[in-house]
Amino acid sequence: MHVVCLQENLAKGLSLVGRVVSSRTTLPVLSNIMVKAEEPAQIRLSATNLDITVSCWLAAKVDEEGATTVPARLFSEFINTLPAEQVSMSLSVRTEQLHVSCDRADANFKVIDASEFPIIPEAGETTLQLAPPVLRQMISQVVFASSTDESRPNLTGVLLNAHGDTLKMVATDGYRLSLRSTTLPVAVAEPTNVLIPARSLAEVGRGAADADDERMAMISVTPNRSQAIFQLNGKEADGKGKGSFHRLAVVSQLIEANFPKYEAIIPKSHTVRIQVSTAEFLQAARRAYLFVRDSNNIVKLSITPGDPGRLHFFASSQELGDHESELDVVGEGEAMEIAFNVRFLIDVLSVIDTPEVALELTTSNRPGVIKPVGSGAEGFLHVIMPMNLNR
Amino acid sequence: MEQKGSKSTWLVVGHDWAVQRLQNQIERGRLAHAYLFTGPAHIGKQTLGRALAQALLCTSDTPPCGVCRACRLVQQNRHPDLWVVPADGGILKVDQVRAVEADVARRPVEGRFKLFIFPDMHLVQPAAANALLKTLEEPPAHAIFILTAPTAAALLPTIVSRCQVYRLRPLSRQVIEEALLQWSVPPDRASQIAGLADGRIGWAWQAAHDDTLLPRRLQQARDLVELIYTANRWQRLQAAKRLAGDSHQASQVLTVWASVWRDLLLLHYQLTDRLINVSLLDQLTPLAEALSVVQLRQALVRVHRTQRYFEEHVNMLLALESLFLRLPRLRRTTF
Numbered sequence: 001m002h003v004v005c006l007q008e009n010l011a012k013g014l015s016l017v018g019r020v021v022s023s024r025t026t027l028p029v030l031s032n033i034m035v036k037a038e039e040p041a042q043i044r045l046s047a048t049n050l051d052i053t054v055s056c057w058l059a060a061k062v063d064e065e066g067a068t069t070v071p072a073r074l075f076s077e078f079i080n081t082l083p084a085e086q087v088s089m090s091l092s093v094r095t096e097q098l099h100v101s102c103d104r105a106d107a108n109f110k111v112i113d114a115s116e117f118p119i120i121p122e123a124g125e126t127t128l129q130l131a132p133p134v135l136r137q138m139i140s141q142v143v144f145a146s147s148t149d150e151s152r153p154n155l156t157g158v159l160l161n162a163h164g165d166t167l168k169m170v171a172t173d174g175y176r177l178s179l180r181s182t183t184l185p186v187a188v189a190e191p192t193n194v195l196i197p198a199r200s201l202a203e204v205g206r207g208a209a210d211a212d213d214e215r216m217a218m219i220s221v222t223p224n225r226s227q228a229i230f231q232l233n234g235k236e237a238d239g240k241g242k243g244s245f246h247r248l249a250v251v252s253q254l255i256e257a258n259f260p261k262y263e264a265i266i267p268k269s270h271t272v273r274i275q276v277s278t279a280e281f282l283q284a285a286r287r288a289y290l291f292v293r294d295s296n297n298i299v300k301l302s303i304t305p306g307d308p309g310r311l312h313f314f315a316s317s318q319e320l321g322d323h324e325s326e327l328d329v330v331g332e333g334e335a336m337e338i339a340f341n342v343r344f345l346i347d348v349l350s351v352i353d354t355p356e357v358a359l360e361l362t363t364s365n366r367p368g369v370i371k372p373v374g375s376g377a378e379g380f381l382h383v384i385m386p387m388n389l390n391r
Numbered sequence: 392m393e394q395k396g397s398k399s400t401w402l403v404v405g406h407d408w409a410v411q412r413l414q415n416q417i418e419r420g421r422l423a424h425a426y427l428f429t430g431p432a433h434i435g436k437q438t439l440g441r442a443l444a445q446a447l448l449c450t451s452d453t454p455p456c457g458v459c460r461a462c463r464l465v466q467q468n469r470h471p472d473l474w475v476v477p478a479d480g481g482i483l484k485v486d487q488v489r490a491v492e493a494d495v496a497r498r499p500v501e502g503r504f505k506l507f508i509f510p511d512m513h514l515v516q517p518a519a520a521n522a523l524l525k526t527l528e529e530p531p532a533h534a535i536f537i538l539t540a541p542t543a544a545a546l547l548p549t550i551v552s553r554c555q556v557y558r559l560r561p562l563s564r565q566v567i568e569e570a571l572l573q574w575s576v577p578p579d580r581a582s583q584i585a586g587l588a589d590g591r592i593g594w595a596w597q598a599a600h601d602d603t604l605l606p607r608r609l610q611q612a613r614d615l616v617e618l619i620y621t622a623n624r625w626q627r628l629q630a631a632k633r634l635a636g637d638s639h640q641a642s643q644v645l646t647v648w649a650s651v652w653r654d655l656l657l658l659h660y661q662l663t664d665r666l667i668n669v670s671l672l673d674q675l676t677p678l679a680e681a682l683s684v685v686q687l688r689q690a691l692v693r694v695h696r697t698q699r700y701f702e703e704h705v706n707m708l709l710a711l712e713s714l715f716l717r718l719p720r721l722r723r724t725t726f
Contacts (some may be wrong), residue, residue, distance in 0.1 A: 050471050086596050117458055118471040143518055150489065151525075153496030170501055197497070226498035253497040256531035 001066025001091040003037040005012040005058060007082045007102060012243030013045045013056040014076040016210065020203065021072040022049030029116040031077070032069035035089065035098070036114070037062045042246060044122060047072060051201045053120050053251040054207065058244070066091055067114035070098050075171055078107060100285050120251055124220035124229050128162050128188050132211045132232060134378075135219075136171050139205035141180045141351045141380055146198035147173035154257035157195035160219075160228070162188045171198060176344050177265055177383040185216070194221055195259055197229050200252030204230045207248050211235070221254075227251050255320035266383055267369055270360035274303060274331030275373055276311055278357045284325050288315035289342045291323045298387050299342040303361070315342065338364045339387040345370075348382040393623040400457040401442045402466070404570040404592045405562040413443055417454070421557040422447075425527055425536040427512070429543050430559035432642075433593030436503060436539035439559065440508045441465055443537060444473050448502045463500065471500040478511035481638075493535050494528055505533050508614075512538040513545035513702070527553045545702055561590020565601050573600055586667055589650055609670060611647045616674050620723045624716060630679060631711040638707055645698050652691035655679045659687060678721065686719045 022030040027050075034046040041062055046055040068091045077102070079087065087102040097108040128139075139158075139264065147155035152174075159170040165187035170179045210219065211232035220230040230252070234245035288299040295317045302312040309331040316322030338361060349357065354372035361368045372383045399615070401410045409428075409655075426443070428436040443460045445455035448470055455462055464470040474494065476487050491507055499505040509515075515523070527536060533690045543551045543558075564585050570592060571581035587618050588595040598604040621627055634641045640652065650667045657665060660680035668675065670716060677688075693714055700710040 026475065027471065029469070050494075051497060116464065116469060150493035151522075153493065156493075224498075226500070253500065255496050256498055256533060257496045354720065 001037050001062050001089070002063040002066060003043055003090075004086050004088045005060035006243075007079065007087050008058075008243035009058045009085055009245065010043075010045075010243075011076075011079050011082075013043070013058045013183050013245050014072075014079055016186060016207065016245065016248060017045045017047040017054040017055045018072055018076050019047075019206070020049050020052045020054050020190075021047045029069055029112045029118075031072055032112055032117070033072040034069045034114055034117045035069060036067035037065050037089075039065055046117070048118055049278070050118065050122070051197060051253050052203050053118070055120060055249045055251070057248075059246065064090075067096055067201060068111040069114055069117050069126050070109045070111055075109060079251070121222045121227055122227065123231075124222040124227070125190075127218050127220040128167065128184055128192070129186055129216040129218055130167065130182070130184065132208045132213050132215075132217050132300040134182055135217050135230075136205055136208045137351075137353075138167075138180045138182060139201050139208070142171040142178040143198045143205070144171075144347050144351070145173060145176050145382070146171040147177035149173075153255055154195065154259055157218030157255040157259070157301050158194070158198050158201050159259045159262070160194050160196055162192040164188070164191075169201075170259070171293045172260065172262060172265070174387050175341070176348075177262060178348070179262070179266070179379075179381050179383075180260045181379045183378075190384070192221060194210055194225070194228055195255040195257060196252050197255060198251065200228075204250045204252070207232055207267070210245075211248065226254060228254055254380065265367070267339055267360070267362060267367055270333070270362055270369070272331065272336055272361045273307060273358060274305060274309060274311060274329040275356055275358050276327055278349060278352050278355060278372075281311075281357060284311075284313050284327055284348065285342050285345040285349060287325060288313050288323055289346060291315040291317050292342060296387075297338050297341045297343050300337060300339045300389065302335075302337050303329075303331065304335050305329075305333050305360075307331075319346055323352070333361075337365060337389060338362060338368065339389050340368070340384055341387055344384050348384070352380070399446070399453050399455055401446065401455060402457050403439050403442045405566045406435060406439055406559055409439060409557050409659060410442070413446065417446055418654050422535060424534065425538065425547070425554040426531050427543060427551060427554035427556045428537065428539045428559055429541065429556065431541060431561060431591065431592035433597075433714060434559055434561055435592050436559055437508065437510045438593070439466075439540060440510070443535075444470070444482055444506045444508070447506065447535065448472055448705070450502075455556055459517075465559075472502050472505045473508070474559075475508045475510065476608040478514040481512055481514060483509065483515040483519055485516055485522055488515075488519040488522040490527075492522065497644045499533050502588050503533065504535055506535050506537060508537045508539075510539050512550070513540040513542075515546075520550060524549055524553075541702060562592050563590070564588070567592055567595050570594060574599060586669065588648075589646065589667065606646055609697050612651050612668050612671055613674070614644075615648050615718075616671070616678065618715065619678065619719060619721050622722070627715045628712055629713040631706065635708040635711050638701070641707060641711065642698065642701050645694055647700070649691065649698070650692045651675070652687060652694060655682065656684070656687045656691065659684060681721055682719055 002303050035122045036044040042057045043060040044055055044057050082102045085103045090099050098113055100107045153243050155173055161168040165184045168181040203289045212235045215233040220229045232248045246387050292315045300314040302309040308328040308329050311327045311329045313325045348370055352372045354375050356373040358371045358373050367385050372380055397613045430436055445465045448461045449455040450461045451459045465473055468475050539544055543556055567588050568581050568585035584595050584598045654666045654668050697710050
């Protein structure tokens, strides 16, 4: 293998793939990054923790094809210290070392043979397309609602469901549920229903932040239904020396478990509905959070519907004191009191970008629903279980 | 071994019946979710587990081929779909099981299966056993668990009942000798090691590759002879104390001693052709003549009983002291 590329591109690529490097000690190759020189003119960098594999393709001059793996941390830190010049890399199979030179700096890295690196699927079936900004927003609106309790694997994932021209993402941790749907630019031929670890999706979201928003992201599932593959295109080099890449692929292992029947959790009707400014609601929730963050996170809401009606916040803690505030709302239905985990309110209000949200309730012991107002076909809804008022 | 009718190569010495049964299950697609391989140490339980992993992850047309990339990585414990979870410092901890739990639900990385080998299941913490039980109850279709332990009785019955149990037996002397010859061990050495191996192929492999093992074993056998001539109780207790410091070595020593008592019994009846400790013949013969059958038999039973105590986690020092004090005494006859 012999290949030459620009330092800034290499550094960019390493920063994109380096995040998933694992420390599972039994598999030494996982703490390495795979460097592969591919014809006609690109380098592929890949890192994996077996759950997520991130690959990044960048422009390079390939003199000889080949692949190897180098220790991720040392290699990335070394490349970051180099000047913005051409970096030349060549592999010596005999000494099992990768020779890297740039400007007047030279280094030899001990390698592990590329054949030990887990095999990465290239592309799958049932491809669907999505604009990167939509993908990013969908992910941010659902991942936070999934569970981190690994003993319930089905709740640690996000359900991705594509049917016709509708794509849905759903996540729940048993106390709250996020459902986001969108209309696909191209309908899918076959319905797809897979469970993707929330951590992997978050990684896709981070990758999508660097992607070219003009070109579609591709999502596919491998034929054996073991992995989902997210492919994103890089931006063209902007000439400002920030580094660019051709393409990014995030491959995520799928979870084999049954996602709860979430439709049953979503309330079908409501008796109280209020509409309130998203920013004011979020601000009030954050303020109330200050008083209860060290205790039980409970905020009591008293709702007086009307035009204008009132939304009253009450938060108190034995040690710190208490707090009350009020917002103007527009609403219909009966007056009622309900208590929520204020952390959950902050989480969901932070990912809604419409100026107004609606809060729909039935009784103080039934789940509430929060929806953005006026987002059209891009449906988002969030269900939160209330907390016990008498505590 | 070679399987009839195909070119599958299970890298396992002996245990033909188990290999055949597993191969049939694979061919008929009737695999169990969990297997339990039981048997004494070093007879190849883990090796059989790894061979099963190769059979399921191999990418050739006649799995396991033993040479493809997947088979090679399994052999080195480096396959991404193989998790080996050994006891950490003598205990299989709940954290180790939890770490696996999260991974069980993930689809395999490369192959169709994901294998989890727990080589020291008898060393499991109760909490860890319960955590694993939950996973064993409803594993996803791609997950296969392989547990190994000296006996099924050493595990929770609820765990055993979820496994297909294979009771592996010690191998014959001949099978071990042939295997050693295949590994290019010189014939006389192969014969000597096979005789001492007591059916444990893993021990034979170690002995063939570690030159200190045979002398060490010989010394352990001599120590017993020495102890029989030691009448002093205090000295016997000191010897017990020395041995109790290292549980691994202690159980090795008991295995050697069991073989010595067996030989003494055989010698007592002049059955010299099936001796294990042939090199000690000169020292053992006077002992066999001086001790009665009852004494010999009792000693052998006591060693076996102490071995069982070890498995049941009794106080090792107490068990050894009791054994050492009750071993027969002899006065050395001087010429």
